[in-house]
Amino acid sequence: DDSSAPARFELQEDPSFWKDNNVQVVIRVRPLSSSEISVQGDKRCVRQDSGQSITWTCHPESRFTFDLVADEHITQESLFKVAGVPMVENCMAGYNSCMFAYGQTGSGKTHTMLGDIENGTRGNNENCGMTPRVFEHLFLRIQKEKEIRRDEKLSFTCKCSFLEIYNEQILDLLNPNATNLQLREDAKRGMHVENLTEHEVSNAREALQQLIEGAANRKVASTNMNRASSRSHSVFTCLIESKWESQGIKHHRFSHLNLVDLAGSERQKSSGAEGERLKEASNINKSLSTLGHVITSLIAVSNKKSQHVPYRDSKLTFLLQDSLGGNSKTTIIANISPSSCCAAETLSTLKFAQRAKHIRINEDASGDVLSMRLEIQHLKKELSRLQGQSGF
Ligand code: ADP
Ligand code: MG
Numbered sequence: 001d002d003s004s005a006p007a008r009f010e011l012q013e014d015p016s017f018w019k020d021n022n023v024q025v026v027i028r029v030r031p032l033s034s035s036e037i038s039v040q041g042d043k044r045c046v047r048q049d050s051g052q053s054i055t056w057t058c059h060p061e062s063r064f065t066f067d068l069v070a071d072e073h074i075t076q077e078s079l080f081k082v083a084g085v086p087m088v089e090n091c092m093a094g095y096n097s098c099m100f101a102y103g104q105t106g107s108g109k110t111h112t113m114l115g116d117i118e119n120g121t122r123g124n125n126e127n128c129g130m131t132p133r134v135f136e137h138l139f140l141r142i143q144k145e146k147e148i149r150r151d152e153k154l155s156f157t158c159k160c161s162f163l164e165i166y167n168e169q170i171l172d173l174l175n176p177n178a179t180n181l182q183l184r185e186d187a188k189r190g191m192h193v194e195n196l197t198e199h200e201v202s203n204a205r206e207a208l209q210q211l212i213e214g215a216a217n218r219k220v221a222s223t224n225m226n227r228a229s230s231r232s233h234s235v236f237t238c239l240i241e242s243k244w245e246s247q248g249i250k251h252h253r254f255s256h257l258n259l260v261d262l263a264g265s266e267r268q269k270s271s272g273a274e275g276e277r278l279k280e281a282s283n284i285n286k287s288l289s290t291l292g293h294v295i296t297s298l299i300a301v302s303n304k305k306s307q308h309v310p311y312r313d314s315k316l317t318f319l320l321q322d323s324l325g326g327n328s329k330t331t332i333i334a335n336i337s338p339s340s341c342c343a344a345e346t347l348s349t350l351k352f353a354q355r356a357k358h359i360r361i362n363e364d365a366s367g368d369v370l371s372m373r374l375e376i377q378h379l380k381k382e383l384s385r386l387q388g389q390s391g392f
Contacts, residue, residue, distance in 0.1 A: 023330045023359045024067045026083055027054055027350070029338050030108040031072040036339035045343035046336065056350060058343050064350050066357060072338070075126055076115055080133040083331050088137045090329040091240060091257045092145065098258040098323035099130065102352065103335030104345040105230040105264030112333055113261045117215060120208050130333075131211060131236060131259050135204040138238065138257070152244040159198040159239045160207055162214035164221070165315050166232035168283045172197050173214035173234065176221060183318055191322055198239065211236060230264040231284050233316055247380055258323050263288060265352070266345055290314035292352065298325050298359045325359075332356050 032042055047055045053065045070079055083099070091097045101109035115129025121136060142156045162173040163181070172178040174197040184194045201207045214236070222229040238257040245251070263284050290313040297309040311321040324330060334353035336346045 021359070022325075022328065023332065023356060024083070025353050025357045026068040026070060026079075026331065026333045027064075027066050027353060028070045028074070028079065028108060028112060028333055028335050029054075029072055030111070030335065032339050033106070033337070036337065036341050040339055040341050043340040044338045045340040045346055046338050054350070056343070056347050058340070058347070062347070062350075064354055066353060076112075076129055076133070077126065079112070079333075080130055080137075083333065084130050084134050085137055087257070087329065087331055088134055088141055091138070091238075091255050092141050094253055094255055096256045096258075096323045096328040097330070098256075098260065098320060098328060099331040099333065100260045100262055101333050101335060102262050102265055103349050104266040104337070104342065105228075107335035107337050107342075107345075107349070109261050109264075109333075109335050112335060113259055114211070114215060117208065117212055120205075132204070132208050134257070134259065135207040135211075135238075138240075139204045139207075149244060152246050154242065154244040156243075157200060157241045158202070158207070159200050159241075160210045160237065161193070161196050161198045161239070162210060162234070162236045163193060163196060164218055164232050164234050165287065165319075166227070167280050168286065168315050170196075170315060170319075171221060173217045173221075174199065174210060176217045183315065191319060193319065207238070227280070231280060233263050233287065234261045235259070235316075235319065247384060256323060258320060260320070262291075265349060287314040287316040290317050292355070294324060295356050295359060299355070301325070 045056060045058055047057050048069055048071050049055055052069060053063060054069045055061055055063045068082060087097045087099055101113045103109050111129060113130050116125060116127035117132055119125045120132045121128045146154050164171045164173055170181040170193055172181060178195060181196055182194045185191050199210055218229055218234060236259045240255050242253050265288055290310060293310050294317045301309060311317045322328060332353060334349050336349050
């Protein structure tokens with residue numbers, strides 16, 4: 001049956017990917033799995049209409065439009081080029097950046113964010129996911145920037161941390177003995193996790209080592225505590241500090257790059273659950289529903305209908321508040337299964353992603369900040385040229 005076979009849409013590397021908005025929403029459709037085929041054959045619940053739009057084909061049909069719809073033929077490398085490269089570029093330009101993988105368990109979140117990390121990008125390993133590719137590009141860009149701006153004595157330090165939020169508790173994946181860490185906010189560091197391990201890394205290989213170690217600890221922790229890692233969120237953070245001098249002025253800047261693998265978005269059943277399981281179910285619902293509320297409030301704020309964003313209502317949103325809204329760039333990769341077995345969850349993910357698409361926060365302000373920076377750079381150059389001319 002030809003109508004069920006997905007059409008192919010190639011991804012374009014689009015330099016204007018971030019042009020209009022601080023939030024970009026990508027849908028990634030994974031291939032049908034063999035178990036789905038054995039249950040439902042190849043019956044699908046979605047049809048891709050273009051590189052930006054997708055239709056949920058059950059009743060009533062609903063069509064959705066996003067910044068990008070990536071079908072099952074899209075490789076890890078091309079997804080990285082379209083969504084990952086601009087993220088690193090934004091980070092180099094001083095924005096806090098955050099990428100979330102959202103979707104039901106089994107929809108491809110971990111495949112997208114990590115993929116085969118053991119081999120990294122060695123030998124052009126196609127299965128290597130977003131995070132190791134981001135590391136490589138980040139360090140390439142750092143190297144290049146240092147060469148270009150040698151006159152300004154540009155230097156970088158990059159520190160990595162890796163944590164898990166389970167049951168509204170923060171665990172340090174780089175130090176499994178540290179559990180129930182606390183969030184703190186102060187003037188110097190902003191929002192941070194107290195006593196969280198931060199390893200300085202000087203290249204992509206060292207960053208990848210931290211990722212591999214943390215991912216292994218996550219597996220051990222979930223086995224020991226008898227729970228699936230699909231019920232926790234993981235957050236890998238690169239804290240990038242840069243220093244440079246220009247016209248005798250010392251500059252100092254911090255930016256965060258967060259890569260987040262969210263808990264499965266399927267509704268957690270609290271009926272029948274008791275004790276720890278019940279608490280767990282309601283806590284998972286809490287951080288994902290708070291993420292939803294934060295998004296709704298950001299839409300209201302951008303429409304000037306509200307001021308309040310409930311970041312504090314969950315650990316996840318409180319931790320990431322600087323990366324959601326304000327001077328930050330967020331990418332949401334909403335992962336879906338194309339199988340009609342998953343139609344209901346797929347629709348719920350498409351609706352979540354659709355709401356996220358409506359955030360238009362601070363777009364003027366951040367545009368202003370960037371253009372003001374450029375303006376200042378230009379004026380400084382002009383000033384030194386004039387100073388040179390008039391000899392003072
Ligand atoms: P999640 O983290 O959302 O629970 P996974 O990333 O573990 O889901 O994916 C479930 C299974 O589907 C894994 O075996 C994974 O390798 C496979 N898979 C997911 N996305 C893709 C894709 N785009 N291409 C090929 N296989 C995929
Ligand atoms: Mg996973």
